[in-house]
Amino acid sequence: MSDSPAxxxxxxxxxxxxxxxxxxxxxxxxxxxxxxxxxxxxxxxxFLATEVMFFGGLFCAYLIYRRWYFEDFGAxxxxxxxxxxxxxxxxxxxxxxxxxxxxxAAQTSRRALLIGSLVxxxxxxxxxxxxxxxxxxxxxxxxxxxxxSFSFDRxxxxxxxxxxxxxxxxxxxxxxxxxxxxLHALHMIIGLGIFTWLxxxxxxxxxxPEYYTPLEMGxxxxxxxxxxxxxLFPLLYLIDRHP
Amino acid sequence: MSDHxxxxxxxxxxxxxxxxxxxxxxxxxxxxxELGRFNAAVALTIATVKALLVAxxxxxxxxxxxxxxxxxxxxxxxxxxxLLALSMADYGTRLWS
Numbered sequence: 001m002s003d004s005p006a007x008x009x010x011x012x013x014x015x016x017x018x019x020x021x022x023x024x025x026x027x028x029x030x031x032x033x034x035x036x037x038x039x040x041x042x043x044x045x046x047f048l049a050t051e052v053m054f055f056g057g058l059f060c061a062y063l064i065y066r067r068w069y070f071e072d073f074g075a076x077x078x079x080x081x082x083x084x085x086x087x088x089x090x091x092x093x094x095x096x097x098x099x100x101x102x103x104x105a106a107q108t109s110r111r112a113l114l115i116g117s118l119v120x121x122x123x124x125x126x127x128x129x130x131x132x133x134x135x136x137x138x139x140x141x142x143x144x145x146x147x148x149s150f151s152f153d154r155x156x157x158x159x160x161x162x163x164x165x166x167x168x169x170x171x172x173x174x175x176x177x178x179x180x181x182x183l184h185a186l187h188m189i190i191g192l193g194i195f196t197w198l199x200x201x202x203x204x205x206x207x208x209p210e211y212y213t214p215l216e217m218g219x220x221x222x223x224x225x226x227x228x229x230x231x232l233f234p235l236l237y238l239i240d241r242h243p
Numbered sequence: 244m245s246d247h248x249x250x251x252x253x254x255x256x257x258x259x260x261x262x263x264x265x266x267x268x269x270x271x272x273x274x275x276x277e278l279g280r281f282n283a284a285v286a287l288t289i290a291t292v293k294a295l296l297v298a299x300x301x302x303x304x305x306x307x308x309x310x311x312x313x314x315x316x317x318x319x320x321x322x323x324x325x326l327l328a329l330s331m332a333d334y335g336t337r338l339w340s
Contacts, residue, residue, distance in 0.1 A: 038309055049319040056323045063327065064334045086271045090264055097260040104252060166247055205325050223302045227294045233267075234286035238274035 025211035034133045037213055044217045048224050058183070062176050062235065065169075071157045072169035074240030078158060079144060080177070081135055085237035088131050089229060095124035096226045099219045106212035108201075108233055118199045121222070122210050132185055137199065139174070146175045158240040177236050184232060187225045259300045266293045 023033055031034035066073050102117035143151040152167040198218050201207065207215060270289045278285060299305040304316060 021244070022269055038312075042309070042312055042315065045315045049315055049322075052319050052323055053326070056326050059332050063331060067331070067335060082271065086267060089267045093260060093263040093267065094264075096297060096301055097256060100252075100256045104256070163262070198266055214274075223297050226298050230293045230297070231287075231290050234270055234274070234290050238270070238282075238286055241274045242277060 010205070023210055025206075025208075025213075033210065037216075040213050040217055041220075044220050048220065051224060055180075055183075058176070058180050059231070059235075062180070065172050065176065066235075066239070069169035069172065070239075071160070071163075071164070071174045072165040074158045075155050075165035076152065076170040076173035076177075077237060077239035078143075078241060079142065079155065080237050081138060082237045082241065084131050084135050085233050087229070088128050089233045091124050091128045092226045092229050095121045095128070096223055099222050102198075102202075103212060103215050103219055106207040106215050107209050109209055111205070112201075115199065116201050118202055119196060122195050122231065124190055125188055125195070129185060129188055139178075144174050145178065146171045150174070158242045161243070180232055180236065184225065184228055187228070191218075191222050191225055194221060198234065257301060259296050262296060264294050266296075 026033050026036060030039065098117045098120040102114055102121065105111075105114035105117055108118040139145055143149050150167070150171050152165060155165045155170070157163045157165050195218060198215055201214060266289050270286055273285050273289075274282060276282070298316075304313070307313060
């Protein structure tokens with residue numbers, strides 16, 4: 001097991017890559033920029049697969065309890081502000097657009113558009129969290145946060161105004177609501193951190209039409225968080241909106 | 244991932260963005276209509292169409308040339324469906340529930 005062949009291969013790949021591509025962003029253990037991009041992309045998608053299973057378990061718990069306590073879930077869901085939820089959906093969709101615009105700007109060397117799009121994405125992200133905060137405040141004031149001060153007395157069930165929802169079952173809904181939207185919000189906060197770093201890199205002029213992989217990977221993460229919200233919105237806010 | 248040809252993807256990006264916003268408005272409005280058990284079906288169908296639009300066009304799965312990447316995406320969806328379908332097949336068919 002001599003290490004001389006490895007050194008030879010290493011040296012060859014290194015020299016060839018730098019000779020052919022002249023790309024300072026190309027790491028020495030990759031043969032060419034395309035291979036480096038594909039490796040990053042594959043790793044990111046495998047990470048997103050673990051994220052899908054992570055949120056998938058919560059969606060599964062939600063589905064089981066929703067099936068068991070549908071009327072109570074309907075009553076609890078109706079107490080959440082659906083207009084704020086819909087607004088937040090639109091805010092996230094707009095932020096996904098500015099993410100693809102940022103990548104396109106890097107591909108076409110448009111510095112102002114790149115930095116503007118990244119700043120807009122972060123502003124949309126902050127707006128989302130702000131609206132979420134208003135929503136949480138409403139829930140705190142209504143005593144809908146699971147715990148000792150939880151209260152959901154005499155709330156009629158949709159379609160059956162003469163019947164009241166079971167507060168214990170409604171509390172399960174609000175537990176799922178706070179865990180799912182809370183973990184989603186945590187992902188948004190992490191996303192804002194990633195985009196702060198991307199903005200600094202963009203400001204320093206690190207991204208070129210040949211190298212913008214961090215933008216693409218950060219974008220994949222942001223779009224994934226958007227997709228989670230696309231499902232959370234109808235499942236949590238719109239279970240049964242009828243009187 | 245994307246080719247550096249002269250054709251600009253901007254028109255596609257803005258069309259997808261508009262479709263996603265329209266989908267959100269339809270989801271919101273449809274929730275207040277009396278559709279019985281189809282309320283959930285409509286909401287989840289629109290959500291899935293929106294998720295596919297984001298994945299295919301914004302996350303560029305449509306233009307991906309790598310088979311390994313497609314394998315990862317398809318297995319992710321497969322295992323998610325396995326998790327949800329098998330769990331619901333159990334809990335959904337228990338007579339005592």
